[in-house]
Amino acid sequence: MLVLGIESSCDETGVALYDRSAGGLLAHGLHSQIEMHQAYGGVVPELASRDHIARTLPLIEQVLRDARRTLADIDVIACTQGPGLAGALLVGGGIAHGLAFALGRPVIGIHHLEGHLLSPLLSHDAPSFPFVALLVSGGHTQLMRVDAVGAYTLLGETVDDAAGEAFDKTAKLLGLSYPGGPALARLAEAGNPAAFKLPRPMLHSGNLDFSFSGLKTSIATQVRKLNEAGMLSEQTRADLASAFEDAITEVLVKKALTALNQEKLKRLVVAGGVGANRKLRERLSQALAPGHANVYFPDLQWCTDNGAMIALAASLRIEAGIEAARPELGFTVKPRWDLASLTPPSPSG
Ligand code: KG4
Ligand code: ZN
Numbered sequence: 505m506l507v508l509g510i511e512s513s514c515d516e517t518g519v520a521l522y523d524r525s526a527g528g529l530l531a532h533g534l535h536s537q538i539e540m541h542q543a544y545g546g547v548v549p550e551l552a553s554r555d556h557i558a559r560t561l562p563l564i565e566q567v568l569r570d571a572r573r574t575l576a577d578i579d580v581i582a583c584t585q586g587p588g589l590a591g592a593l594l595v596g597g598g599i600a601h602g603l604a605f606a607l608g609r610p611v612i613g614i615h616h617l618e619g620h621l622l623s624p625l626l627s628h629d630a631p632s633f634p635f636v637a638l639l640v641s642g643g644h645t646q647l648m649r650v651d652a653v654g655a656y657t658l659l660g661e662t663v664d665d666a667a668g669e670a671f672d673k674t675a676k677l678l679g680l681s682y683p684g685g686p687a688l689a690r691l692a693e694a695g696n697p698a699a700f701k702l703p704r705p706m707l708h709s710g711n712l713d714f715s716f717s718g719l720k721t722s723i724a725t726q727v728r729k730l731n732e733a734g735m736l737s738e739q740t741r742a743d744l745a746s747a748f749e750d751a752i753t754e755v756l757v758k759k760a761l762t763a764l765n766q767e768k769l770k771r772l773v774v775a776g777g778v779g780a781n782r783k784l785r786e787r788l789s790q791a792l793a794p795g796h797a798n799v800y801f802p803d804l805q806w807c808t809d810n811g812a813m814i815a816l817a818a819s820l821r822i823e824a825g826i827e828a829a830r831p832e833l834g835f836t837v838k839p840r841w842d843l844a845s846l847t848p849p850s851p852s853g
Contacts, residue, residue: 509815512596513588585613586838660712695746
């Protein structure tokens with residue numbers, strides 16, 4: 505079953521061809537809009553939608569060429585149905601449904617976060633079920649229990665900013681350009697994490713929820729004080745970045761370990777853009793005793809948004825019999841969509 509996956513929920517157009525029986529991922533293409541949005545300091549939704557319109561079809565043509573396939577070879581078309589920017593989702597959905605109609609093929613709408621959390625299965629060293637997933641992206645921070653494809657239980661989530669959002673906002677306060685996460689991580693390399701004492705929000709909250717907006721506020725306060733004193737040097741900026749990264753990764757690691765213990769599971773999967781963060785990867789790898797528990801990271805290219813995870817999720821959902829891809833003319837997008845709602849309620853209640 506050859507699946508064409510289309511991702512267009514935010515600022516990346518991702519397209520991929522995936523066929524489990526033919527070795528998995530056959531080809532993928534990505535266009536990042538980062539440069540276009542940089543001038544505005546963040547994603548401009550209308551510009552994002554227009555760019556997806558311009559990029560999607562050429563990327564589809566490119567992956568077909570790369571995989572030496574034609575449109576007629578495609579069995580199923582998968583697109584991100586949500587959550588994300590409504591206009592951007594409509595572009596991917598419109599193209600997917602238009603193509604599906606023209607080709608007489610079924611189409612399937614995929615939850616963006618399900619794509620992220622299944623993305624470690626794209627690697628050769630894939631984890632088996634069940635596992636705990638730490639989903640850390642620009643819009644979400646959640647700990648989920650994953651028992652099977654389509655069986656997701658929310659264990660905890662952020663009550664305010666997402667981890668990626670906290671990285672991005674803090675980076676902005678430190679004068680770094682969008683998207684702030686990778687830039688802040690680079691700046692932090694030259695810093696001393698002990699130079700500033702920052703809060704560890706909700707570290708001892710007794711549950712698996714997170715809060716990151718206070719951390720950002722405390723950086724804002726430090727930046728203001730240092731600015732007033734004329735002491736915001738390159739080194740103090742690096743120190744602040746490093747202290748921030750230290751605080752946020754400590755909370756993420758501690759809560760992920762608590763989730764593993766609580767669920768009595770030995771596999772942790774990290775997914776989403778912040779999963780690319782080196783410090784988070786190092787800390788998690790150190791914290792999980794080898795042989796006792798294992799941590800799985802998607803390859804760096806699958807951490808941030810991409811079409812491969814959408815094609816993979818569609819393939820797995822169809823294979824597991826959870827969903828039948830349907831020929832459909834009309835479609836909706838779901839800019840807000842709860843991942844746990846994908847799990848059907850158990851017959852007992
Ligand atoms: O999953 P993703 O590509 O898009 C969403 O679905 O949100 O995640 C993007 C987020 C951004 O906030 C970006 O700053 C963050 O991931 N990010 C990082 C790193 N690379 C990307 N944050 C920290 N360190 C990184 N190396
Ligand atoms: Zn994402």
